[in-house]
Amino acid sequence: MNINWYPGHMVKAQNDIKAVIKLIDIVVEVLDARIPLSSKNPIIDDLAKDKHKIVVLNKKDLADDIETKKWIEYFQNNYTTCIAVNSSNPQDIKLIVDTIILKGKEVYNDKIKNLNFNYNPIYRVLIAGIPNVGKSTIINKIANKNSVNVSNKPGVTKKNQWIRVNKNIDLLDTPGLLWPKLDDNNAGIKLALTGNIKKEILDLESIACYGIEMLLKTDKYKSMFLEKYKINDEDIDSLDSYDILELLGRKRGCLISGGNVDMQKASNVFLEDLKSGKIGKISLENV
Ligand SMILES: Nc1nc2c(ncn2[C@@H]2O[C@H](COP(=O)(O)OP(=O)(O)O)[C@@H](O)[C@H]2O)c(=O)[nH]1
Ligand SMILES: [Mg+2]
Known part of the structure; x- marks a missing residue:
């Protein structure tokens, strides 16, 4: 099957993420709970290899609960914090925020170890994923709960704003865009079946x-x-x-x-x- 995907987009997306990731402590990788493998671009593991990571299996309302539970175990067995959510559910948005706050404590412990003095840091969070997995929905819902916007930080384009999630956590309001990997067997088809690729091109x-x-x-x-x-x-x-x-x-x-x-x-x-x-x-x- 012939799916149009221009390499130019990939290069731009990769450069955008590279530019922003330097500022980031915690990456929240959003996957589609129905297709955790096909909605993942493994390049994020490389780009964010020194970062703390949370995997969010979104759209759990559309996925098979039994399979989702197995996927959570799979990620956790691989030492990756993983939660499943339906981002239209306020309780699930709270779960994302709580998990970010917990992860911030891990970052804090690391930094304290390295720096050996006490300080009150801000941890910066990026929501990343391929198109249509629900990144903007999650950011907007978190922003509604935490409506304080923070002034721009150096090194980030003007359009980017930080959302203060709690006293130690700032969330970037612009998601990190990854491209779908269509090279894998049937990944493109599964992305189409879940509505992650515009079907006009299929x-x-x-x-x-x-x-x-x-x-x-x-x-x-x-x-x-x-x-x-x-x-x-x-x-x-x-x-x-x-x-x-x-x-x-x-x-x-x-x-x-x-x-x-x-x-x-x-x-x-x-x-x-x-x-x-x-x-x-x-x-x-x-x-
Ligand atoms: N059923 C369901 N739909 C969702 C969920 N989260 C997002 N969506 C829908 O998925 C589509 C893409 O969401 P969007 O936030 O724009 O994705 P983005 O491209 O990653 O920013 C929209 O139609 C959302 O309403 C979810 O948890 N469950
Ligand atoms: Mg979006």
Whole structure:
């Protein structure tokens, strides 16, 4: 599949993050809970290797709770602080803030060890991630809770402001933008299925068929799918994903003249339902 992604964007994004990361103590890496691997660009581990890090699995309301729990364990087993959130839930925003504050204490302990004198430092936090994972939502929600803006710090472009989260923590109000890594097997498709890539640039029918195949592989998701579109298990026994998509389109009245199914429309219906959680809480990657 051909996904347009211009190298120029990548270079710019990388330079932007490099410029800002020097000022940062704590990086909050936001991933999509449904696809923690495909929504991660590992370059952040390199760029932020000397920083303290928190992984936030966002959009947990759309992901499979059992898989999310396993992912949290996975990150924690790799010595990475990890929480799962739904950023429209104020309690989850509080959890992010509390976790940042805890992490600030770790930074403090490190600095005290190195500097060997007591002081009252400010820890600077960056929210980073690929497009559409929810960075701006999280920043805006944290900003609403902590509406004091701090004056500009040197070395940061004028548009960047710091949000005072507590007496020791400043959050940069502009997220660190990473690009999705599309080189990995199927990462681009999974990003499309979760709505992290604009579908205008994709072959909708192929993506939809791939999505249907993924769901049918897991009994639990297959049941959700059949239930959602009122399809009988026996009726799809001998059908491939394209035929199933056609059946779905027929059930949903996606028709063109002559009674044929409008496959583009059927693809759109399925993809919108999947990414918005209308089929159910579904994770596309498991640990
Ligand atoms: N269901 C759900 N949607 C979310 C959540 N967080 C963000 N979104 C939605 O995801 C989309 C992208 O969010 P945005 O903050 O603009 O992402 P950014 O590109 O990383 O800054 C928006 O439509 C948000 O409303 C979440 O926890 N759950
Ligand atoms: Mg944004």
